[in-house]
Amino acid sequence: MNQVDIQHTNSSSCKELFVMHHHYPLVSIIVAIYNIKTYLPQCIESIINQDYANLEVILVDDCSTDGSKQICDAYAEQDSRISVIHHTINQRHSKTRNDGLDEATGDFIVFVDGDDWLASDFISYMLHVITVTQADIAINLVNYTTRDTSQVPDAPIQMWTAEKTLTELLYPHLPVGVWNKIYRRDFIENNHLRFLDRYTAEGELFINTAVQYANRIGVGCHKAYYYRLNNAQSATTQYDVKQGTESTRVLREINNNLTIRTRSVLAAVNQHIWLNEFWTIRQIFGTRTQNKNAELLHNCKAYVRRHFWPVVVDEKRFSKRIKYFATGLFPIVMAKLKNLQFDISLHRDQLKHNIERKY
Numbered sequence: 001m002n003q004v005d006i007q008h009t010n011s012s013s014c015k016e017l018f019v020m021h022h023h024y025p026l027v028s029i030i031v032a033i034y035n036i037k038t039y040l041p042q043c044i045e046s047i048i049n050q051d052y053a054n055l056e057v058i059l060v061d062d063c064s065t066d067g068s069k070q071i072c073d074a075y076a077e078q079d080s081r082i083s084v085i086h087h088t089i090n091q092r093h094s095k096t097r098n099d100g101l102d103e104a105t106g107d108f109i110v111f112v113d114g115d116d117w118l119a120s121d122f123i124s125y126m127l128h129v130i131t132v133t134q135a136d137i138a139i140n141l142v143n144y145t146t147r148d149t150s151q152v153p154d155a156p157i158q159m160w161t162a163e164k165t166l167t168e169l170l171y172p173h174l175p176v177g178v179w180n181k182i183y184r185r186d187f188i189e190n191n192h193l194r195f196l197d198r199y200t201a202e203g204e205l206f207i208n209t210a211v212q213y214a215n216r217i218g219v220g221c222h223k224a225y226y227y228r229l230n231n232a233q234s235a236t237t238q239y240d241v242k243q244g245t246e247s248t249r250v251l252r253e254i255n256n257n258l259t260i261r262t263r264s265v266l267a268a269v270n271q272h273i274w275l276n277e278f279w280t281i282r283q284i285f286g287t288r289t290q291n292k293n294a295e296l297l298h299n300c301k302a303y304v305r306r307h308f309w310p311v312v313v314d315e316k317r318f319s320k321r322i323k324y325f326a327t328g329l330f331p332i333v334m335a336k337l338k339n340l341q342f343d344i345s346l347h348r349d350q351l352k353h354n355i356e357r358k359y
Contacts, residue, residue: 024054025107027123028185030100031114032093034062037071039115039228044075046117046226048082052124057082058100063090068114094195094202097178101194109185111178111203115228119144122224126182133159133218136187137210140180143225146349155221163260165217169208170254170268176204180225183210200243201250208254230349237346239286239339241293248276267314274311277303278327281335282342304331 029047033040047057059072059082069086076082085099097111108127112118130138142152160168168174187193191213195202211217229237255269277300284293284300308328315321327334 025127026054026056026105027052027108027110027127027182028056028058028100028104028106029110029112029123030058030060030097030104031112032060032062032096032100033064033068033072033114034090034096035064035066035068036114037064037066037068039117040068040071043112043114043117044071044082046120047112048075048079049120050118050123051120052127055081055123056104056106058085058103059083060085060096060100061087062092062096063087092197094197097195101188104185106185109183109188111181113177113179113228116179117226117228119224119226123182125220125222125224129157129218129220130182130184132157133216135159135216135218136184136214137165138182138218138220139165139174140223140225141174141219141221142223143175143180143227144223145227146229146352147345151223152221157221158219160217160219162211162214162217163262163265165211165214165219166208166258166260167262167264167268169204169211170265170272172268172272175227176201176207178203178207179227181207187214198250199246201247204247205250205254209257212259230346230352239283241280241283241287241289241296244276244280244283245296248273248280251276267310270307271311271314274304274307278331278335281331282339285332285335286339301331304328 031043031047036043044057044059047055057079059076061069061072061084063086072082072084072086076084083103085103087096087099100111101109108130110123110126126138126140129135129140169176188210191210193206193210193213195206198205251269251273255266255273258265258269281297281300281304284290284297290297305328308324312321312324312328315324323334
């Protein structure tokens, strides 16, 4: 059995239910910060104004140069729940989050990206999910974005096995980052879980490793995390060939170290690697480095063409099957088309953000 429905709960009553049946555990919220002055106040404000108050907020400033450091210090002076770690040299996300984990004393751990923000019920809802399922990790199937701010209908809380969760993460049918989730700290410490130093996808490596140790995973379906798509400086909004190649390297690392190797898990990781080879083609065209990366482009194109059929057969959604079929036959055309769609969407996001800031 891969999943169990626990109960149908109106999310607005999560705090009341939690208070009725549980004590007030301390939740450590770790925020990784680097040069996000524009977005940081909204992030911190959303955390300190949660409807659940027993929080330990750890702001880890990775040697910012834009004034983010001063913003962190100012909030720490105002709220005793906030502590700040300042790096003297930039050490990237893995070290930043590991320093937060080393500092944390809470019963539960939450990671928030510094340019994202939380709905006021995020902590109380995620605490409710992980508690009623008695899980080591709880994930949320849905989140707001700067493009989509509509809530979904209430849905039952579920309990998934490690195999089910790993499969969904690897396809990926779920957000692969460590955000929009909650973890028991003793689970992290007992399994010696830390972020490994990688150029990119260190969060993906962490969560896919962690779920393989979990006894069960609680699964909620209520939007309470806001994921930003309009940060022009984010790695997710910039073309970067190394992001593509290093992401593929991490996926192969995950594949090589899988302890759960069922058919569904292997099909999922193989599809993700295939998608990442295609994504690397997109990065090459996005950076206009086809000549510089001619050999890499040739290899990625060959991989996408050679391995597309098992991906198409395995995919359950008809619309995705059509897209994957077309990608396998015409990877260059599809890469250019996807980049055009991405560029238009990003332009709209930034235009909307600039208008909102102005007014």
